Amino acid sequence: MFSDYGKELLRSGIIEAKAGDKESARRYLDRAVYISNDHDVLAEAWFWMSQMIEDKLEKRKALENCLIHDLRHARARRALAILDGKLKADEIIDPDHLPAAPEGLQAANVERFMCPKCGGRMSFAPDGQSLLCEYCSRNQKFTAQPGTANEKDFIIAMATARGHGKPLNQQVFHCEGCGCEFILPPNQISSTCVYCGSPHVVDWESEEELLAPDGIIPHAFNQKRAVQLLIEWVESHRIKPEKQVELPRGVYLPLWTFDLGGEIDYVG
Template identity: 40%
Template sequence: MFDEESHSLLVRGVAAAKANSREEAQYFLDRALKADPSLEDRVQAWRYLAQLADDPVEKRSYLEQILAADPTDGTAQRDLAILRGDLDPTDIIDPERPTAASESHGRAKSARFVCSQCGSSRVFFTPNGRLLECEHCHHTQPVHGSAQGAQVGERDFVATMWTARGHRTPQAMPSFDCDSCGASFLVAAGEVSLTCPYCGSIYTIEQVSARELLAPEAVIPFAFEQGDAAQRLQTWTRDQAIDVTLEPARGVFLPVWVLNFIGEIGWTGSGRDDETLGSGVNERISGMHTIIGQKVRVVGVRQAPGPVAATLNDFDLSGLRPYDPRLLAAWPTAAYDISLDEAAVMGRSQAITALRAEVLEGIGARIRDVALDFSRMAVDSFILALVPIWIAELRHGRSRFPALVNGQSGTVRAEIPRTGLSDWLERLLR
C-alpha cells in the first residue's frame, strides 16, 4: 500500500504551485517523490515540477520521466515538442472549438515540366523510375534527386495534431472534381485534359480550384506501363477461370497515410502456474506487451476504388522515395479528403486488430479469459505517401466490378464472388 503521506505532500505541492509559490511547491513535490508515491501521483509531481522548472534540461528530464511511465501522455508529448522547437505555442488550437477553414492563400503554386528539346509540356515520368519522356518527340531527360533508397523522413504526429494542420490542410494545390463520380484529383500546371481513373469520364480543364492540402513526404513510382497492367489482368482472369471483358486500365496515384503506433498493451487473464503452485490452482496473471513501430496504412480518399485496403498491404514501403513532383508528371493524382485526425482513428482500429492477434499468440493457450487494454497506445509519427495503382473494370453482361493492379508489385485484386461469376449472377436473377 502506498504511503498516504506522499499523497498529502503532493496535494500541498500542487496547491503551492497553483498559488505561484515556486520554492514551497518544489519543496513539497520533491518530498512527495521521495515518499514512495503511486505511479499516478508520481506523474503528477513530475508534471508540476516540469512547469516550475526554468532550466530546459531539467524540464526535459521531468517530461521524459512522464513519457517513460506513459509514452502516450499527450500533454507531456506536447510540452516536449515545444521544448524541442517542433511546435510553436502560437499554432496550438483550442480542442473545444471546431477548426475553421483557412483563408484563401491566393493563386496556388505549381510546377510545369517541359521538354528540353522541343518545348512541349506533354512530358511524363517513365515507369523505369529514371526518365521524363516527351510524348511529342520522345526525347528523354534524367530525373535527378529522387533516387530509390533515399531517406524518407517521418513527421511528428503530436506536433501536427496540436495545430490546425492535423484537422485541415495547410498548402494550396490546384485540384479538379469529377462531375460523374465525385472523385477529386490534383492537376498539374498546363494540363488541358483529364480522364478520371475511377469512372473513365473525359474532361477538358477550363478552371481548377485551390484546395488546402498537406504536401506528401514520399511517393512510390509506377514500375510498369499500361500494357503490362493489362497483361497481368488477363493472366489473372484466366487463372480465375472467369469469362469477362476487360476495360483499359487507368493509372492513378492514391494518397495513403502511413501511421506509426507505439506504446504498451496491458493484459490480464487466468491460468495455472504448476511450478509455483503444486496443486495447479487458477490464478490471475497480468503482463505488458511493448508496441515497437506498428505501421498501419489508411487510404486517404473516402471514395476508394474497389478492394483498395488489400491492395495497400501489398506495397513494399522500402520502395518509397522522397516526394518530387516530377515523379507525378502526366499521372493523375487523387487528392485526399480524409484528414490526419480521421486517419488516426481509422488506423487505430486496424492496429488493434493486428496487435490483438500478436499479443494473444505471445501469451499462449494456457492463459484464458484474456482482457486487453489498448489505452496506452498512440500514433508517434506519420508519412503522407502517394502509391501507384492501375484501376480497371471487368464486365460480364450488364454487370461490372472493379479490379486493381498494384503499380509496384503487379498484384491483382478484384471484388469477385468466390463461388464464381456465373453462379453469383444466377443467384441475383432468381
C-alpha cells in the first residue's frame, strides 16, 4: 500500500516539476521520500528533487542520495558530472539525432618546426614528448604536454558524441609471412612487413571497419638506443648472428580505453 502511494506521490511530483511548479513538486517528492521504501521510487524522487534545487551543495546532496539507491542512474551521474565540471551541458546529444559527420578530407593544422640553434628541421622524438633536430641533435621539450588518453566514465561518455563514434573504413595489412596486422595509409600499393621484412603488394579490395584509437603508445627510446640495447643483449647471451642484423624499425601501437562494470555472485 505504502509502495503504491509512494509511486503516486512521485508521479504527481514529476507532473508538477514538468509544469514548472517547483514548490508543489518538492512537497510531493518530499512526501514520497518520507514514506517510500522502494529503491527505484527513492532514486527517481531524489533525482527530480535535485532538478528543483538551485543551491549547488543541496543539489549535490540530492544527486548523491539518488545514487545511493541506484548507483547506475544515468541522469544523476550525468548531472553530477556537470556539477564537477567533467561534462558540459551542451555536450549532451540526442542519440536518435546524432550530429552529421564531416564529409571528405578535412584540412589539417600544419606547423613547421625549425631548430633555434642551427636552423635545421626538427621532428618528433620517439617518446612523443619533445622535438629533435635532425642535424645537430638538439632536443627541445614541449612547453605544453600532449594530451593523454584518459579513461572516461561509460555512462557519461554515452551521453556525448564521443560515445557514438562510427567505425571508419581502414586498409588493414595482413602479412602472409608472420601473420601480423597493421593499418596502412590511403593509396599505398605496396608494403614491407615491419616484423619479418617480407614485401607485399596491397589488395585494396579488402577493408575493415575500425574505431579510431583513443591514443598511441610512444617509444621509450630512439633507434640508436634500440641498437645499443640489442647489441648488449646479444653479447650478454653470447649469441653470434649468422647474418647481418638489420636496423630495428619502430612501430606505434594504438590504444583504446574503456571501463566495464557489472555484478557477480560469490560465496566466501
